[in-house]
Amino acid sequence: RGDMDAKKKARLKAAGWRVGDFDHFLSLTPAERRLVELRVQLARSIRTLREQAGMSQKELAAKLGTTQPRVVKIERADPD
Secondary structure, eight states: OOOOOHHHHHHHHHTTOOOOOHHHHTTOOHHHHHHHHHHHHHHHHHHHHHHHTTOOHHHHHHHHTSOHHHHHHHHTTOOO
């Protein structure tokens, strides 16, 4: 998780901003939060493995029998 550093958080709070996590902002349950985290982790892993294999999105799409725009959505953890 990319938590904000304490100094930046303090500056934002001093300026009147409320600071919290995405799950608090979206009113997520612990199970919903975990699902979001898993989707993002899976998407990052797919991209990392594709890049390590030296494959383009188009090449991966062909292997999966789908399209390059669909691979983009997969790698972005798009909910569609």
